[in-house]
Amino acid sequence: MADGPLLVYGPKSLTYDFGPRHPLSPRRFGPGIELLRAVGAEPGLAPEPATDAELEWLHSRDYIAAVRRFSSDPDDPGAPATAGIGPGDDPAFAGMHEAAATVAGGSIRAMEAILRGDVEHAYQPGGGLHHAMRSRASGFCIYNDVALAIARARRDFLRVLYIDLDVHHGDGVQALHYDDPGVMTISFHESGRSLFPGTGFVAEMGEGIAAGTSVNVALEPMCGPDSWLAAVRAVVPPLAAAFGPHIIVSQHGSDGHVWDPLAHLSLTTTAMGEAARLVDRLAHRYAGGRWLATGGGGYSVYRVVPRVWALTWLAGAHLEAPRLLPAEWRARWEADAARWDDGPLPVAFEDTAGVPSERSTSPDAAERAKTTVSLVRNVLVPALLRVAESRGWRQFDGDVTDPPPSATPAGEAPPARRVEGQAEPSVRLLTAADLEALVLAPRVIAPADPKVAAEILRAAVRDGAVAVGAVVGEWLVGIAMAAPASASSVDGAGGAGAVDQLVALGVAPEWRRRGVATAMLRALVTEQDRRGRGMAALHTAGERDPDDPLPRAVRREVAERLASRSGLTVSAAPPEISAVDPDARAAIRVPSGTRVPPEFPPEI
Numbered sequence: 317m318a319d320g321p322l323l324v325y326g327p328k329s330l331t332y333d334f335g336p337r338h339p340l341s342p343r344r345f346g347p348g349i350e351l352l353r354a355v356g357a358e359p360g361l362a363p364e365p366a367t368d369a370e371l372e373w374l375h376s377r378d379y380i381a382a383v384r385r386f387s388s389d390p391d392d393p394g395a396p397a398t399a400g401i402g403p404g405d406d407p408a409f410a411g412m413h414e415a416a417a418t419v420a421g422g423s424i425r426a427m428e429a430i431l432r433g434d435v436e437h438a439y440q441p442g443g444g445l446h447h448a449m450r451s452r453a454s455g456f457c458i459y460n461d462v463a464l465a466i467a468r469a470r471r472d473f474l475r476v477l478y479i480d481l482d483v484h485h486g487d488g489v490q491a492l493h494y495d496d497p498g499v500m501t502i503s504f505h506e507s508g509r510s511l512f513p514g515t516g517f518v519a520e521m522g523e524g525i526a527a528g529t530s531v532n533v534a535l536e537p538m539c540g541p542d543s544w545l546a547a548v549r550a551v552v553p554p555l556a557a558a559f560g561p562h563i564i565v566s567q568h569g570s571d572g573h574v575w576d577p578l579a580h581l582s583l584t585t586t587a588m589g590e591a592a593r594l595v596d597r598l599a600h601r602y603a604g605g606r607w608l609a610t611g612g613g614g615y616s617v618y619r620v621v622p623r624v625w626a627l628t629w630l631a632g633a634h635l636e637a638p639r640l641l642p643a644e645w646r647a648r649w650e651a652d653a654a655r656w657d658d659g660p661l662p663v664a665f666e667d668t669a670g671v672p673s674e675r676s677t678s679p680d681a682a683e684r685a686k687t688t689v690s691l692v693r694n695v696l697v698p699a700l701l702r703v704a705e706s707r708g709w710r711q712f713d714g715d716v717t718d719p720p721p722s723a724t725p726a727g728e729a730p731p732a733r734r735v736e737g738q739a740e741p742s743v744r745l746l747t748a749a750d751l752e753a754l755v756l757a758p759r760v761i762a763p764a765d766p767k768v769a770a771e772i773l774r775a776a777v778r779d780g781a782v783a784v785g786a787v788v789g790e791w792l793v794g795i796a797m798a799a800p801a802s803a804s805s806v807d808g809a810g811g812a813g814a815v816d817q818l819v820a821l822g823v824a825p826e827w828r829r830r831g832v833a834t835a836m837l838r839a840l841v842t843e844q845d846r847r848g849r850g851m852a853a854l855h856t857a858g859e860r861d862p863d864d865p866l867p868r869a870v871r872r873e874v875a876e877r878l879a880s881r882s883g884l885t886v887s888a889a890p891p892e893i894s895a896v897d898p899d900a901r902a903a904i905r906v907p908s909g910t911r912v913p914p915e916f917p918p919e920i
């Protein structure tokens with residue numbers, strides 16, 4: 317296996333060129349590829365155009381025909397204006413079809429190298445054209461190479477986690493996979509209120525069976541590197557654990573940097589490099605190492621783009637970045653940088669103290685980032701994973717002591733088969749010893765890996781959680797669990813009189829629709845009543861079976877029916893949650909003498 321990610325770059329990469337005055341310039345390949353070579357990367361895959369059949373996985377035939385017309389005659393006034401091509405962001409240029417198809421071909425071929433097992437990681441710095449839509453060019457993007465690479469993996473029925481770190485919302489990738497529950501897109505970006513393309517708010521969370529697989533973290537201008545990185549760390553790891561991807565695809569646009577001329581998040585290369593290392597860790601932890609990285613935006617061609625490209629590759633090579641940029645590299649590009657008004661060149665890979673300055677970061681924006689992250693987690697991260705982190709049962713970021721990941725997270729363990737004539741599962745309270753002895757079946761509760769789910773359950777019960785299980789032989793085929801959601805919700809001695817949170821409720825697929833969940837929830841309610849403690853539940857789009865999710869409305873109906881049959885009172889979810897997830901519901905049971913928590917749901 318190669319020493320670092322397969323680097324996708326070749327002569328044809330330079331042909332994606334909207335002209336000398338366009339911000340997305342092939343000039344970036346000169347200093348970018350040279351700095352990559354300086355840290356040990358060598359191009360290993362020269363992109364060639366994707367075929368029309370491949371482009372048609374996601375783009376319409378009419379659109380491809382329109383791009384071809386502009387490509388052979390850029391001044392043709394007869395081509396339809398609706399294709400998004402014309403003066404402005406996406407001007408026509410001779411050969412634009414072949415150039416754009418080449419970027420797509422690079423990402424598709426890189427994906428195939430990963431799927432074949434030739435390499436673990438691949439990286440196309442010229443890729444990441446995440447705004448292109450099915451029938452429309454947008455935001456410097458003609459064909460959506462990242463979305464096509466994802467489509468290639470989907471043809472092998474793999475679940476794909478897509479992480480978009482570009483300063484602009486990854487709207488094209490989101491739109492092209494919006495109704496596919498097998499693709500989770502997570503985008504961190506400057507808010508659409510201040511920046512192109514104007515979308516990417518929390519309420520865009522996928523639809524139907526895919527509800528909960530489109531995740532958007534919109535940040536305000538000047539939020540700064542600390543709150544950006546904190547958002548990435550708070551959102552991506554638990555969602556990766558819940559989703560159980562077979563492969564990770566990421567977009568590492570460097571345009572969030574404080575020196576970038578087009579946007580305003582005030583980030584640093586240090587934060588971007590750290591985020592790339594996080595993605596690498598998650599690929600190894602959850603996806604058998606399978607990771608396709610792409611570049612993206614980045615318009616500080618000399619000061620920022622080359623450093624972020626190098627840091628992204630180094631993350632996949634599992635190497636520390638050198639502290640200083642090579643002197644020869646700086647000498648070679650200093651004059652070009654000055655000529656293009658992008659100097660002086662920095663001396664180090666990571667940004668040193670004072671970058672960004674206090675004037676370019678805003679405490680208000682950092683505060684609002686926390687609120688947004690909290691909302692995203694409450695709505696899209698399963699409750700068990702949120703509470704596992706807040707109670708210290710499990711941390712999902714960079715737990716390098718974890719056992720090695722299973723080769724394929726889903727489907728490798730034998731499910732608890734229902735044999736005709738076999739007795740119903742026995743529903744009973746579980747002790748810590750039960751949880752040691754029983755084997756948790758796949759797809760009962762989050763996270764996707766049942767071994768990790770079982771570890772979380774054991775830690776929870778040691779911490780005072782109450783668990784009811786549905787047991788068949790040695791298998792645990794159902795779980796209902798209540799726990800104090802945070803330290804502040806644990807009442808004094810004895811713990812009576814408080815309201816716990818329903819943190820997990822699920823049944824293995826073979827045992828669903830048989831009343832098992834209702835029986836477990838009733839048993840849990842009885843036990844909570846006996847202990848004099850209440851129970852609250854929050855049903856959101858984040859509570860889903862990643863393998864075979866039900867339509868959103870059906871999930872909500874099932875949750876409502878279960879809660880009301882088990883003695884909980886169903887109500888609307890808190891307004892900030894209902895505003896983004898209209899199907900969200902709250903449910904509560906308050907035994908006499910129980911104190912309702914002032915804030916619900918509790919958060920990180």
Ligand SMILES: [Zn+2]
Nearest residue numbers: 437596631632
């Ligand atoms: Zn790696």
